[in-house]
């Protein structure tokens with residue numbers, strides 16, 4: 001193996017081997033209804049794939065993990081994974097590989113993430129043993145007000161009336177996050193990390209089956225903006241799977257970023273073009289050049305909770321991911337699910353109501369901590385969680401679920417949130433040769449974001465992750481729009497540690513369903529010892545706002561009568577997660593990719 005970026009493979013291998021709202025039920029229904037059916041067929045779309053990609057796809061289809069010793073990467077598209085794998089193979093770090101993966105994802109999976117969006121990153125540093133989190137979330141413009149998503153009478157706008165156009169666009173964070181991660185943890189030269197994406201953008205890539213299906217399903221909204229329509233609906237017709245797509249504008253943008261770094265994006269003509277597109281749209285936004293100049297990536301303390309012999313570390317506010325996943329684990333811990341069957345209705349009663357309790361707190365208390373006082377410690381306080389867990393001791397589903405009253409040092413008065421998050425987004429998990437681990441969830445929010453395309457990439461609609469309502473009966477909502485604030489997220493990039501070393505790197509897209517997808521896949525792996533591929537493939541069961549969601553057309557629907565007998569209302573839904581995970585064992589690395597999407601894991 002060639003190690004172009006650093007010194008000894010042996011030293012690195014040793015490093016690795018020692019690692020051994022709540023929205024209302026009505027809102028939830030609206031969410032379920034609005035999700036376009038877009039299940040991917042994976043293997044067919046990549047018929048001409050390289051041998052290593054074909055092997056990885058075959059492993060995924062057989063339900064077995066990809067196994068490796070030195071490094072591993074799992075993400076949502078084979079071309080992006082290969083770009084990252086090539087960097088890792090040459091001795092690049094997980095941060096280097098992420099830059100390459102993200103830049104290719106922005107091309108081949110443009111509906112989910114890219115330069116026009118935001119991301120959260122969790123990093124485990126092998127040398128120091130520390131976990132660091134970076135917040136590259138989009139921010140609201142300085143001119144935004146709490147009524148941004150209300151009509152003249154103060155009534156909240158309909159979801160897609162808010163989403164499509166300039167109004168929903170926040171200052172993108174992903175380009176600066178890529179650069180900061182590289183500055184902190186990169187080994188390879190920055191500029192070279194964009195080579196693969198530039199080459200693919202110039203020479204073309206085949207549109208995947210999933211991308212084509214999603215374009216066809218969203219054609220009316222994509223047609224509203226001329227630049228967006230020209231790219232996704234050439235000649236007025238949706239791009240077909242397998243069509244070779246070129247994106248010269250994106251190649252040009254990447255070249256500027258490669259040469260000039262984030263300044264190329266945050267000051268100068270790229271920012272000007274974004275601001276112009278947002279302000280001149282028929283549904284205009286208030287983003288300005290000053291907002292770009294003021295954008296910062298923020299380092300935040302990770303949110304870590306102990307669970308049995310493990311420590312589960314994730315992203316704190318403005319994401320609700322780490323806290324809500326953490327609360328779920330603390331609420332189920334007294335019930336020893338490891339000692340119960342993973343198919344038992346009683347197991348899922350406990351998990352489902354734990355998730356409901358956690359979601360009630362999420363809807364009341366969680367938002368951008370730089371803007372609203374949040375009971376961060378109180379929400380994870382052992383005595384508080386023991387009181388909440390005691391609610392699960394009965395035999396039936398909880399009849400009512402309300403937020404608790406976590407300890408706080410001054411009075412807290414918030415009303416419940418009604419933000420609606422629909423799934424798009426992407427997740428990247430990487431372990432490099434030095435044993436560093438990276439877990440990053442990256443998004444432009446809704447599929448195709450605001451549907452505004454500038455310079456070859458789509459602009460986010462992340463501001464619709466704020467609550468459209470600012471108050472309820474005169475009481476303010478923590479996650480209301482405010483100038484410069486970051487909308488609450490559900491993204492839950494996670495690294496699980498044991499004895500201070502990472503054992504699982506995981507995350508998923510899925511809007512507010514992310515929290516349940518991630519919690520459950522962790523449970524499948526840690527408590528029931530499923531291999532990582534089985535853990536991701538296992539049919540979903542989830543509860544956010546009351547109805548118990550079971551993944552339709554899977555074996556898990558057999559639980560329906562039993563859950564109903566326990567008092568739950570059951571909803572059968574398409575549950576389009578996109579989990580990507582790496583299990584770090586004593587004897588090597590095991591990678592898994594969600595069979596519901598097109599991704600793979602590759603390692604060596």
Ligand code: GLU
Nearest residue numbers: 423424425489490510511
């Ligand atoms: N915008 C959502 C969030 O930040 C993610 C959307 C998705 O996963 O599709 O939580």
